[in-house]
Amino acid sequence: MSHLYTTKVTAIGGRSGTIRSDDGLLDLALALPKELGGKGGATNPEQLFAAGYAACFENAVIHVTRARADKVRDDQIEVAGEVGLLPNGQGGFNLDVTLDVVLEGFDQATAEEIVHAAHAVCPYSNAVKGNVDVKLNISTR
Structure with a gap:
């Protein structure tokens, strides 16, 4: 491929x-x-990872709604990425991620459906799946 x-x-x-x-x-x-x-x-690398993940995830949200009647537009979404660096107890380090996702113009249930669908297709989400704890905070306005 x-x-x-x-x-x-x-x-x-x-x-x-x-x-x-x-x-x-x-x-x-x-x-x-x-x-x-x-x-x-x-x-630093954690800031760069947070920036890349937030931007990529935002686009994944837009992507999963392309075939829907209620599409997410660029100005309807904001994603803040937070990356934490923690010791893994074996002399190395792990990351954890929190994505604060705000969707404008959607009810909470629809926003959650869209964000979870985006989490399934986002390349960053797929790259860290099973290795990095990712918390999704979803809200609407």
Whole structure:
């Protein structure tokens, strides 16, 4: 099966280094967060993962409603991604994720149906399934 899209990002220097995409659109300094004993002042892998997951999940919500009469438009959805880094008890680390999803113009039951369908098709959700705890907070306005 062929890829729909492929990208490449190179990291140099770990959490205190830089990242750059092959097309040059992403070119950022990284820093260990102050909460982990670093200097802070730059982004970190957890922020980047949270941003990517939130944006991808938002698009998955829009995608699953394309065939529905009550489609979700770009201005009807907001997703905030929160990524936590925790010790795994074996000398390594795990992540957990909370996605706060707000849908405008839908009742709670419909919003929950849509979000759960999106969770089943989102590439990030599928990538972490069974390995990362993902909590979905769904609300409407």
